[in-house]
Amino acid sequence: MTRRTFISFLIAGVALALVPNLRGVADFPVYNLVFMYSVFYWVTQATSWNILSGYSGYFSFGQAAFVGVGLYTTAVLTAHYHVNFFLTIAAAGAMSTLLAVVLGFVSFRLRSLRGEVFTLLTLIVALALAAVAQLSDFIDGGQGRTVRAPDYPSVFGSYNDLIYRMGLVMALVAVMAACAIQHSKFGRGLFAIRDDEDVAEALGTPTFRYKMIAFAVSGFLAGAAGSVNSLQVSYVDIDGTFTFITPLFVILMSTLGGRNHWMGPVLGAVVIFTLQERLAGGGFASISQIILGAVLALTILFLPEGLYLRLRTRWRLATVVFVVSMAVQTMVGASGAVLTQFLISLVLVVASLGVPTRYLERVRPLRPASAKTPGRPVTASVVNATIEPEQVIHVDR
Amino acid sequence: MTAEREVGTVSVETLDRNAPILECRKLRMEFSGVRALRGVDLAVHPGEIVALVGPNGSGKSTLINVLSGMFKPTAGRIVFRGEDITGRAPHAISRLGIGRTYQIPRPFSTMTVLENVAFAAMFRHDGLSRTDAETAAWEYLDFTRLTPVAHKLPPAINLQQRKFLELARALAAQPSVLMLDEVLTGLNPAEIAESVDMVKRIHQSKVTIVIVEHLMRVVTELATRMVVLAQGEMLADGLPSEVMRRPDVITAYLGRQHA
Numbered sequence: 232m233t234r235r236t237f238i239s240f241l242i243a244g245v246a247l248a249l250v251p252n253l254r255g256v257a258d259f260p261v262y263n264l265v266f267m268y269s270v271f272y273w274v275t276q277a278t279s280w281n282i283l284s285g286y287s288g289y290f291s292f293g294q295a296a297f298v299g300v301g302l303y304t305t306a307v308l309t310a311h312y313h314v315n316f317f318l319t320i321a322a323a324g325a326m327s328t329l330l331a332v333v334l335g336f337v338s339f340r341l342r343s344l345r346g347e348v349f350t351l352l353t354l355i356v357a358l359a360l361a362a363v364a365q366l367s368d369f370i371d372g373g374q375g376r377t378v379r380a381p382d383y384p385s386v387f388g389s390y391n392d393l394i395y396r397m398g399l400v401m402a403l404v405a406v407m408a409a410c411a412i413q414h415s416k417f418g419r420g421l422f423a424i425r426d427d428e429d430v431a432e433a434l435g436t437p438t439f440r441y442k443m444i445a446f447a448v449s450g451f452l453a454g455a456a457g458s459v460n461s462l463q464v465s466y467v468d469i470d471g472t473f474t475f476i477t478p479l480f481v482i483l484m485s486t487l488g489g490r491n492h493w494m495g496p497v498l499g500a501v502v503i504f505t506l507q508e509r510l511a512g513g514g515f516a517s518i519s520q521i522i523l524g525a526v527l528a529l530t531i532l533f534l535p536e537g538l539y540l541r542l543r544t545r546w547r548l549a550t551v552v553f554v555v556s557m558a559v560q561t562m563v564g565a566s567g568a569v570l571t572q573f574l575i576s577l578v579l580v581v582a583s584l585g586v587p588t589r590y591l592e593r594v595r596p597l598r599p600a601s602a603k604t605p606g607r608p609v610t611a612s613v614v615n616a617t618i619e620p621e622q623v624i625h626v627d628r
Numbered sequence: 629m630t631a632e633r634e635v636g637t638v639s640v641e642t643l644d645r646n647a648p649i650l651e652c653r654k655l656r657m658e659f660s661g662v663r664a665l666r667g668v669d670l671a672v673h674p675g676e677i678v679a680l681v682g683p684n685g686s687g688k689s690t691l692i693n694v695l696s697g698m699f700k701p702t703a704g705r706i707v708f709r710g711e712d713i714t715g716r717a718p719h720a721i722s723r724l725g726i727g728r729t730y731q732i733p734r735p736f737s738t739m740t741v742l743e744n745v746a747f748a749a750m751f752r753h754d755g756l757s758r759t760d761a762e763t764a765a766w767e768y769l770d771f772t773r774l775t776p777v778a779h780k781l782p783p784a785i786n787l788q789q790r791k792f793l794e795l796a797r798a799l800a801a802q803p804s805v806l807m808l809d810e811v812l813t814g815l816n817p818a819e820i821a822e823s824v825d826m827v828k829r830i831h832q833s834k835v836t837i838v839i840v841e842h843l844m845r846v847v848t849e850l851a852t853r854m855v856v857l858a859q860g861e862m863l864a865d866g867l868p869s870e871v872m873r874r875p876d877v878i879t880a881y882l883g884r885q886h887a
Contacts, residue, residue, distance in 0.1 A: 416750050416758060423747060426736035433696055434801055435722040435751035491738070 232411040240410070244403045251392040264395050265463075266508060266570060271398035272460055273484065273504045277496035278405040279452035280481040282412060283445045285490030288425030289346055293334070293353030295477035296360050297327040297450045301457030303364060306376040306467045311369070316381035320458045327454025328447045330356075335446040339439055345428070361473035375468035378461040397459050405452045409493035412448070421445055422491075480507075483523060487530045487581075489537020498538045502577050509574045533585040541584040545591075552576070552583045647710065649674045649836055650695070650726065650805050655704035657687075657694050657860075664690040666860040667704070672805065677827075677837045679851035679868065681844075683881060686857040688840045689731065692807045695838075696728045697721040708805075723753045727803030731810040731840075733790035735782035741793055742778040745769060748800035765800060772796040772826065788819045795826060799835075806830065807838040812846060824850060844872065856880065 250267065253259045276294060284291045301323035308314040308322060334356060338349040364371040380390060387393045412418045420441045423431035432438045461467055480503065481496075488499030503523070510519040534541060542549055556576035648671035657665040665687045672678050680688045693699045695706060697718035706714045708724055735744050745768050749761035756764060769775045772792040777785050782793065791811055798806055808827065812820050824846055831837055841847050847854060847868055854868040858880040864871045871877055 414758075416755070419747060419750060419758070422738065423736050426738055427734050429698065429718075430730070430734045430736070432718045433698065433722055433728060434748045434797065435719045435753075437717070437719050439717075 232407070232414055236410060237407075240403065240407050244399065247399050248396055251388060251395055261391055263570065264391050268391075268395045268398040268463060269508070270501055270504050271395075271402035272456060272463070273480065273500040274402045274497050275398075275405040275452060275456040276477065277481045277484040277488075277500045278402075278409045278493065279449045279456070280478075281485045281490055281493075281496045282409050282452070283442075283449040284482075285485050285495070286412070286418060286421040286425065287442055287445055289442065289446075290350050290482075291353040291449075292350055292478045292482075293356050294453060294481050295473050295475070296353065296357040297330060297453035298457035298460070298477055299357070299360055299364070299472040300327045300330050301454030302461050302467050302472055303370055303376075304454070305458040305461050306378050307370060309378060309381075310376060316378075316462075317383075320455050323458030324451040324455035327450040327457070329450075330454075331446040331450030332443065335443045339442045339446075357473050357475075357478075361469050364469050364473070371467070371469055373469065375466055377466050378464075380462065380465070394459075394462050397462070398456075401452075401456045401459055405456070406493060406497060408448060408452070409496070412445075413493050417441060417444070479523075480504075483527050483530075487526065487534065487538060489539040491537070492539045494539045495537045498542070502538070502581060505570065505574045505577055509571055512570075529585065533587065534581075538581065538584055545584055548583055549580045553580050556580075648672055648707075649709060650838075651707040652691075652695065653705045653707065655691070655694060655706065656702045657690055657699060658702045664860050665694065665701070668857070668860070668862050670855060670862065670865075672836060672838060674804075674836050675834075676853055677831055677839060677851050679847040679854045680838060680840045680857065681842070681847060681854060681881070682857035682863070685859075686880075687860040688857055689809060690860075691857070692728055692809055692838070692840065695807065696726060719751070722751075722801060722803075725753070725802065725804040726807070727798040727801050727805070728807040729791075729794040729798050729809055729811060731813060733782075733787075733794045735790060735793050735797070737782050740779050740781055741774055741785065741789075741796075742766075742769065744782065744793060745774075745796045745800045748797045752801045754802075761800075765796075768796040768800045771799065771829070788815055788823070791815065791823065792826070795830070799830065803835060805836045805838065807840075809840045810842070811839070812841060812843055820846065848872070 247267075250259075251264060254261075254264075276298065279297070280291060280294050283289055304323040304326045305316065305319040308319045309316055314322070334352060338352045339345070341348055365373050368374075383393055387396065412421070420431065420436045420438070423434075423436060424438055424441065428438055464471070484499030484503045485496045486499070487502060488497065489495030503526070506526070507519055507523065510516060510522060515522075530537075553576050556579050557572060560572040560575065650672040652668055652670050655665050655668040655670075656663070668687070668691060670678075670691075680691065682688055690699065694701050697713075697716055697720070700715050704714070705712055708721075708726060711724075713721055713724065735741075736747065739747065742762060742765055745765035746758070746761040749756045749764045749768075750758060766775070766778070769778055772795055774785075774789060774792055774796055777789060782790060785793070795808075795811070811827070812823055815823060820843070827837065827839065827850060839847075839850065841850075851868050854864070854866065854871040855862060856864040856871060856877050863880055864874055864877050
């Protein structure tokens with residue numbers, strides 16, 4: 232990660248951290264703050280999943296297991312041992328990391344059937360942990376657990392402000408980690424593992440260690456974010472924790488946004504969570520899963536590489552669609568929440584990105600892509616080399 | 629210019645020439661009862677081009693897979709520069725300086741040709757940074773004439789280019805021993821000639837080569853030594869012209885009725 236990227240993240244973080252202060256200035260419902268916290272939560276979860284499963288290609292269905300271990304670590308530590316809540320976040324992250332390391336050690340050791348064994352194992356672990364929590368009165372015993380609001384210095388504002396800012400910090404940490412990994416040698420190694428693990432290993436990549444590190448980072452983020460989320464849900468129960476919704480959501484979010492780039496899960500989480508939340512809020516909760524299934528099918532058909540790659544080439548179109556949609560809805564005086572307007576605009580943007588390139592070219596020929604081709608560095612040994620422009624294609628990564 | 633250094637290099641090379649750079653002793657490899665290698669002894673010396681020939685299923689590719697660490701041998705030892713490397717992980721063996729290519733090219737399909745080659749430079753013994761690796765990669769692309777397709781993705785280039793990409797990527801890892809698994813299969817006569825020339829140039833850059841090849845014409849042209857495997861055992865080892873005249877080699881290769 233370059234210094235410029237790092238500073239950009241910090242600026243974005245500070246700007247978002249100041250959002251709760253808007254309430255004093257303008258009409259900003261508390262609900263929107265809660266909504267934004269949830270977006271941060273899902274950005275963290277999807278990013279956590281993507282660091283292992285998106286980058287290295289090892290599909291995990293066990294996201295809920297790591298979230299659950301984090302949640303229950305906090306619930307148990309605060310209930311039985313009265314440990315300070317803020318300390319339990321680190322403990323929750325550590326416990327989830329431990330689970331990831333154990334699971335990784337078992338499944339990554341096997342040379343054959345690597346991906347399949349891994350997927351099945353992660354699927355089973357969530358179920359097994361739910362059973363353990365059910366059987367153990369120490370953990371849950373089927374009663375559920377209440378996580379009490381911790382004491383905190385008043386400078387952090389209201390309780391909602393605190394949760395919002397903690398969610399923001401988690402998301403920021405996760406996304407910065409994903410960005411740093413993607414641009415590092417380590418990230419390169421993970422992408423190579425996804426493309427061809429044997430070749431990556433034969434070219435000097437310590438594949439076992441890389442997968443373990445990626446899984447550990449993923450587990451830590453999932454567990455720590457799960458722990459923070461206990462403040463929001465305040466009541467922890469087994470069915471709500473070890474649910475299949477969590478892995479399905481993170482897979483859907485990362486796939487829609489694009490699994491090759493840290494921005495993918497961020498975009499996917501914003502779109503999918505907004506959609507899900509509006510459907511539930513509008514009384515369509517019963518059919519929301521049908522709609523999410525349709526979104527997944529359409530994504531695979533029209534956006535196989537995800538929103539982010541399309542956004543890079545069509546960001547002007549996307550911006551125009553978004554701004555016009557928001558403006559028109561405001562002018563028409565479309566009733567109801569800003570969130571609904573936001574969702575409608577998002578859906579339109581996604582649709583505009585999903586239009587196959589050939590239809591867009593009919594309207595307006597796209598600029599030749601080679602214009603942006605990264606050039607070859609000119610060094611003494613390569614001065615004589617020539618590159619035929621038409622032979623070079625720009626690869627958008 | 630630096631006479632001292634040159635003298636030094638020469639003396640090291642004379643030392644090396646006597647000792648094998650890569651050696652396997654009584655190497656056995658069994659896959660759930662199938663004995664793919666039945667006690668192979670082979671010593672490769674610096675500067676050689678050893679051709680590994682034999683009928684399909686004779687254990688040539690298995691030998692390469694075992695030497696590169698992809699399979700752990702059932703029994704026997706592998707020694708590289710006097711050091712026992714049996715059972716080490718493939719990435720560790722690669723970093724020591726044993727490289728390989730695959731019969732069917734296996735480029736990273738989501739990375740460009742340039743990124744593929746840079747990848748190898750990033751993960752070799754001296755682990756270059758991403759930017760340094762890309763700079764270094766251009767030299768290997770020049771060497772294998774892939775510069776014009778540097779920014780293309782592997783599925784967009786032709787078979788010969790993909791085979792050359794295998795070579796470029798293997799070279800970027802800076803191997804001292806390079807094992808080439810059927811680099812010529814599927815190429816037309818002109819491409820074969822070009823590839824043979826490429827292998828010679830790699831050899832001239834002081835890389836010891838083990839080459840698996842079926843084309844006898846090429847083997848006689850390239851190899852300084854020929855090793856024949858049959859049913860997991862070493863049948864013959866010697867100068868290509870001599871080995872190819874041996875009746876048992878002809879029988880193993882062509883079948884009994886031609887003998």
